[in-house]
Amino acid sequence: MAKRYQAAELVQHIKDGCTVALVGFGGMGQCDKILQELRKQFKETGHPNQLTIYHTAGQSGRTNGIEHIAEEGLIAKIIGGHWGLAPKTRELIEQNKVECYCWPQGQLTHLLRAMANKMPGHISSIGLGTFVDPRIEGGKFNERTKEKEDLVKLIHINDEEFLFYSAIPFDYVFIRGTSIDEEGNITTEEEPIKLEILSAAQAAKAYGGKVIAQVKYTAKKGSFHPKDVVVPGYLVDGYVVAENPETEHRQAPLTIYSPVFTGDIKTPVKEIEQAPLDSRKMIGRRAVQELFEGAVVNLGIGIPGDVIGPVTSEEGINEDLKLTLESGIIGGVPIGGNSFGIARNASAILDHEYLFDYYHGAGVDITFMGAAEVDQSGNVNVSKFAGRHIGSGGFIDITQSAKKVVFCTTFTGGGLQVTCKAGQLVIEQEGCFKKFSNEVQQITFSGQYAAAREKRVMYVTERAVFVLTAEGVMLTEIAPGIDLEKDILKQMAFKPVISPHLKEMDKAIFREEPMDLKKSWQLNKVSTQLI
Structure with a gap:
């Protein structure tokens, strides 16, 4: 059964040097309450530090998400897809204060599924001829990373070229839902997008990692329609409740919550x-x-x-x-x-x-x-x-x-x-x-x-x-x-x-x-x- 944590208590369990996966898209879907506490404890104690952060899409709408933890020393390495709306994180990358690998977003999402199957990585033709191709830059995104190991490799199958994206085992993955019941089942009824929270959770469990959810509501066992459950409770190790959605669990940068963006109501075109x-x-x-x-x-x-x-x-x-x-x-x-x-x-x-x-x-x-x-x-x-x-x-x-x-x-x-x-x-x-x-x-x-x-x-x-x-x-x-x-x-x-x-x-x-x-x-x- 998933354990309820206070954010401060949860963060104390994260050890220096851990690999943490984040799920979100731009300004949506981030576990802001957890990330805010992670930064707070680092600033106060210096721990946890030297984390590797894995994420698929961009993780900020300029002020939230990964921006909460964009601190030199807190992060040692980033493997992700986009930082256009994450100025503090981008500064760490540009100033060579972290190692950084940039991979195509779809490949990052599909690597989660490969990892969920305990595969050593993901194979695809996507990225050939671009900066991700190891014959060009290998996805190494700043000077500090150029001499580091190749995480993308060129392989051949039936005389065709493919790229092999190496698995990145997680110690933790932070996923976000709307509600959690007493068995740990998670729903996403007020989230504007579902993202890859199930694949990310299964990828973490396959490699012995822990799955932590941030939610807005708790519910009695049996409350959810089974088709509404996006992540089943047996995958969830713990959760944190966001009591202040305005600053900790916004639906989108422009709103705390609107049924328009969940599809529950339609807006007249006029x-x-x-x-x-x-x-x-x-x-x-x-x-x-x-x-x-x-x-x-x-x-x-x-x-x-x-x-x-x-x-x-x-x-x-x-x-x-x-x-x-x-x-x-x-x-x-x-x-x-x-x-x-x-x-x-x-x-x-x-x-x-x-x-x-x-x-x-x-x-x-x-x-x-x-x-x-x-x-x-x-x-x-x-x-x-x-x-x-x-x-x-x-x-x-x-x-x-x-x-x-x-x-x-x-x-x-x-x-x-x-x-x-x-x-x-x-x-x-x-x-x-x-x-x-x-x-x-x-x-x-x-x-x-x-x-x-x-x-x-x-x-x-x-x-x-x-x-x-x-x-x-x-x-x-x-x-x-x-x-x-x-x-x-x-x-x-x-x-x-x-x-x-x-x-x-x-x-x-x-x-x-x-x-x-x-x-x-x-x-x-x-x-x-x-x-």
């Missing part, structure tokens, strides 16, 4: 605010023109997660698609910013790791992803740039397997200002640095790997559209009002291949009113039926 026509929306509008009725779509963090959902809603095509987020969300209108990973009006909420099965196996019809740098070979960097160690998240898993990849980025960065006048784009102020560079600082997406497999790849900006070809990046569209030489070629570090059929982007993208995409879909369907 209540979803229309986004202003800025460069991000222009990019999103051009990107959604690649969609088709019934498409299964993935949205990445940044412009895709912030803009694509609202644009599809505004155009009236949202219900004709299946938008997905790597956190396990199917359908609905995603919430962006530091609440990326949840949605209004979701049609299903899956376990984190099982959605990655679909991403890896079948592959979505289209994924929309951001881009910090693009080079002449079509490589994309989102993981390490301008001295910032962000991580890859699910980017590698999804882009490598998707049937079509659409990268969404402003053409230049750092102060870019644009407006629209009479359906034409006007550059009011150019960005101070070029995003289209000769060579990316880190390969998060391999253009060479994609081109060799004839993957359909596009790069959509507010002023130009490019596609990946065997000859490199090709310019195919230019915004109305934009000068090819001054506004595009001179703002790139390399000269792209220019399509002999170079055309103008749709003027409707640059007007305030909706593009009426739903109507064009219907007209296209009718014309196809007549043929």
Whole structure:
């Protein structure tokens, strides 16, 4: 039977040098009460210290989660996927105060299942040709880690290349639920996403580790419907109750609790605010023109997660698609910013790791992803740039397997200002640095790997559209009002291949009113039926 602990009592059991796994996604799902106490005791006593932290997705919405324990000496090593919203943790990595390995998020979730089966690791083709490939960087994410052991290895099966991700046995795993009963069964009724708490718990038990849960409520034995139990009690060693949800157990950064994000109520579409026509929306509008009725779509963090959902809603095509987020969300209108990973009006909420099965196996019809740098070979960097160690998240898993990849980025960065006048784009102020560079600082997406497999790849900006070809990046569209030489070629570090059929982007993208995409879909369907 699971033991109830006070957070201070629990933390005293954690020994120096332990390996602790965390479960969460961005600003959701973290065991904040436990992590706050862990930091408090370290600051007061110096113990526990030199911990190895394992996590799959990002673990903070800028102030919570892993940020509570981002202290030099408390953490010795991190194996994870993303630190974009964890500035203190990122600083430890960038200043070489911890060892750091960055692996694809989906591989980190699937390694949990391999470990649950007591396997020595996980085998996958995901990561080949990227910085995770041991022939490039091996996922070693800062200078301090470069001379450390290789935890990712290249192997061959039937003459095909694969990567082997080594098992990382846990001493503890912290998982979060909503309620726990007297037998230790855990439910997630008020959590916005279920994540990989079952796989993480089973992975810990397989290697002799302890499973600790943080919950909001306790319940009498037999209270739960058996289908509502996400983690059975025999896996749970102990639990902590969060008495102050506002600071210890928030549902999401923007709310303590809302039934909208659990799917218990639906929000009228008219209540979803229309986004202003800025460069991000222009990019999103051009990107959604690649969609088709019934498409299964993935949205990445940044412009895709912030803009694509609202644009599809505004155009009236949202219900004709299946938008997905790597956190396990199917359908609905995603919430962006530091609440990326949840949605209004979701049609299903899956376990984190099982959605990655679909991403890896079948592959979505289209994924929309951001881009910090693009080079002449079509490589994309989102993981390490301008001295910032962000991580890859699910980017590698999804882009490598998707049937079509659409990268969404402003053409230049750092102060870019644009407006629209009479359906034409006007550059009011150019960005101070070029995003289209000769060579990316880190390969998060391999253009060479994609081109060799004839993957359909596009790069959509507010002023130009490019596609990946065997000859490199090709310019195919230019915004109305934009000068090819001054506004595009001179703002790139390399000269792209220019399509002999170079055309103008749709003027409707640059007007305030909706593009009426739903109507064009219907007209296209009718014309196809007549043929």
